[in-house]
Amino acid sequence: MRKILFLLSGLLMISGVFAQNTLLVYYSYTNNVRSIVNELSNHLDVDIVEILPAEEGLRYEADNYAIGSALISAIRDNPDDAESYPAIKPVDIDFSRYDNIIIATPLWWSNMAAPMQSFLFQNGDEMGGKNISLIVSSASSGISSVVADAKRLIPEGNFIEEALWINNNNRSNMPTLLEAWIRNIKSSKHMTEKLSITVGNTTYLATLVDNRSTQALVAALKESPITYKAQDYGNFEKVGSLGRTFPTNNEETTTEPGDIVLYNGNQMVIFYGTNSWSYTRLGKIDNITVDQLKNFLGDGDCTITLSLSSQSVSGFADTAFSLKGKGVGLGTNKYDLQGREVESCGTGQIYIQNGEKWMKTDK
Template sequence: MKRLWFLSFLLSAALVCSSCGSDEPENPQPTPEQPENPGGADHPDPTDPTPGENGRYLVVFASRSGNTERVAQTIRATLGCDMLEVEPSEPYEEDYNATLERAQTELDGIAEGNFPAIRTVVEDFSKYDIVFVGFPIWYNRIATPMQTFLHRHADKLAGKRMALFATSGGSGISQSASDARTLCPDAQFTENLLLTSASGGQADARIAQWLERLGASREETPEAPAGTLSLKMTVGGQTITATMEDNAAARDLMSSLPLEVTLTDYNRTEKIFYPDPALDTEGVTRGCAPVPGDITIYAPWGNVAIFYKEWPQSGSLIKIGHIDGNGIDVLGAYSGDVHVRIENNE
């Protein structure tokens, strides 16, 4: 019955999905016969992603039947970004039942700390604003090659903004998202995207809407006009920029750079630190209703406050800048304190 169901699924998926709407069967595919413990010495050489014209994003994916790969290709075509396939050391069998058996064996091995061998290793993720991670869902879990990849690269992905996308015959993504957070506990996870056989015909539109919500686009961040004050912050291996106001307080902050500070979470709304000495606010216009990304000074206390949520109008706030693009999401993803380096963006 499983074989008949699978053949029926493939036929219906091929008819419904034109480019990337079909999804991998929720019942998995094979497992390396001898799972490898990533702590061992058998590590492949680093793999170079296929480059795109927009180097801000990386799409990394695992796919056996090609469904997840079609989604990855759509994301790459939309963003013009780099892409890399995670490949098992031992290719999966064509026989579906053998695939199911191997997948279950691999999942059992992972539960005991033994991850199947893969051929894909990335040296550095630092240049990427977002890493898109795609996989089929096998028995409600992340496909095993991708689990190995995330496990091996957890340290390099710490602080990195990650967006999960998955294909499935009908299973949800919640358990897989939990797997990813366990495998990469220090990464910053965004909204997930799940494409099932039922949503195949709407796949392209859903991918485009998802990327828009994430703030991901083909265009590079425009350079600030000449003479504009601009700073950059390094947060957990990621770099975000901010355009500063042309006022005395902003110029005073810029003159004190570079700074190494710890931003403390305040009121679950803003990240704050106290410059030493206090910034010059004499004669600077006060009063603003901060929106996410605004960099301000709270005049009574003298602290710098970077808002990641909206706040009502306050006559005690002085706006001195705004974080560019969706960079505030990087800071807002940290629920507690976070260490940052602030420098001139030259």
């Protein structure tokens, strides 16, 4: 059996986000994830690392899954305590070599399999600012808690594309699903311009995907900001007409909180919950929790203003300057572009400290 397999191979020239170095980290107990990884390595040139539990020969499924469920319960009870995570064999990864990381993991008791959680608990901070995508294999359970585990353990990760979910119903179709998913991540390009979304006195930035719709939106916003009225719908979204029509590229999409999509070509939808429908994906609000989203969008109707923020140094200097005027960002504490205090920054993240702009360059 393969132990830790580390393929240092020449990189394919691929367009889009995954043109750069890609690391695939996986854990597999009964070989389902391993089969997915084997298939994936036929399509993407990646360096592969396998996570192995320190204790060999454990039968997680014995006694009605007693060992597996005890491991997951320990993490659920104390997710911030290193002692809650089962030991894994050491892995030595130079994360600075990678822009993209694919995590492939089984689901255990609705959560991410415990050994993969151990790996991310130990290394998640090193993955800040990287493009992260997830492959999850389960028998039948839905994977939203696994996605939440990944986001908890890689708080500064730039999660791209929807996680690929392989289960017993679609497993025989895995090669086709995997190929389509890889096609999507290869084209998950992000625009350099950030979308600035303002409600009342609060502004959040969003990362835009790169497609014909966002290109048209950026062109329109370069002319002037767009202000529109939005309403709640379905207890999961704020939707409103942009007053003009943009090109669409609709596809069946399951949204997450923070996602921004175009509906019917002329309506912008910002999600604070989830929904599955045919939308054109526009982007996602950066680093925002569901509670912050709900506070930001408020109850009932609201007025939203969209503009562009290039996140260039000069654009940033303006933000730093206006925040300094409000007394925000002075002293040793760090603040993000919206003037919210941040405890730690991922590589490449821009922050304000003592009224000056900084970019985190190294760990």
